[in-house]
Amino acid sequence: MNPQFNKGILEMCVLALLAKRDFYGFELVETISNYTDISEGTIYPLLRRLTQEKYVETYLQESTSGPPRKYYRMTRHGKKFTQELIQDWKNFSANVNKLIHLEV
């Protein structure tokens, strides 16, 4: 897979999942990696940025299988942004597909 495809789209993937329920960082990596490549070195800085931009907020929760998990919960602001981002993605990918199949 072209690693450059991920650029900018991973943010949307993370937000799209967090719009459905709370996740902790490691869980996001595991879930997303079933669909596209992602590494921990990508997700943690991304989550920090999303927190700074107030799209999500965090809380800690104990775990029986390791250190405490940092969960991410989406804000109302984040939900709105996510919906716009997904709409942009749909438009974008539709346009790219048109361009690829263009008769020139």
Place this chain on the structure above:
Amino acid sequence: MNPQFNKGILEMCVLALLAKRDFYGFELVETISNYTDISEGTIYPLLRRLTQEKYVETYLQESTSGPPRKYYRMTRHGKKFTQELIQDWKNFSANVNKLIHLEV
């Protein structure tokens, strides 16, 4: 539109067009900009890279409406690469759409 979406995908757009017929740089900008944002500052360095990687080769042609045009012609190597890239894009975008609509 999220400008990050373009990352890596503009390369595929350029190659997909050049797989159909020869284009000159400025013409590529005009054509692609009907479907997604692109600037000249993006296309010329990209075309240089594609030339260095032997996906395309160039030839000059006089024009009656300005300076000579530099046309880009795809190599066999480039055609093969383009087909793979388009297949990768289809897989990638399908997976992203699955992820977005995932029930979690």
Place this chain on the structure above:
DNA sequence: CACTGTACCTTGCAATGCAAGGTAGTGGAT
């Protein structure tokens, strides 16, 4: 002869992702 449109190009910056590393907690195997 200035102006507009065409067409080429470069430089410096910003954004994003990744590999490679590090830190800690839990529980099982030796």
Place this chain on the structure above:
DNA sequence: ATCCACTACCTTGCATTGCAAGGTACAGTG
């Protein structure tokens, strides 16, 4: 008891890509 594997968090430095802003040059029009 000690080591290992797994979970889970994190940071640093690098590479890639795109863009804005600028520059150069040719042709036709006023």
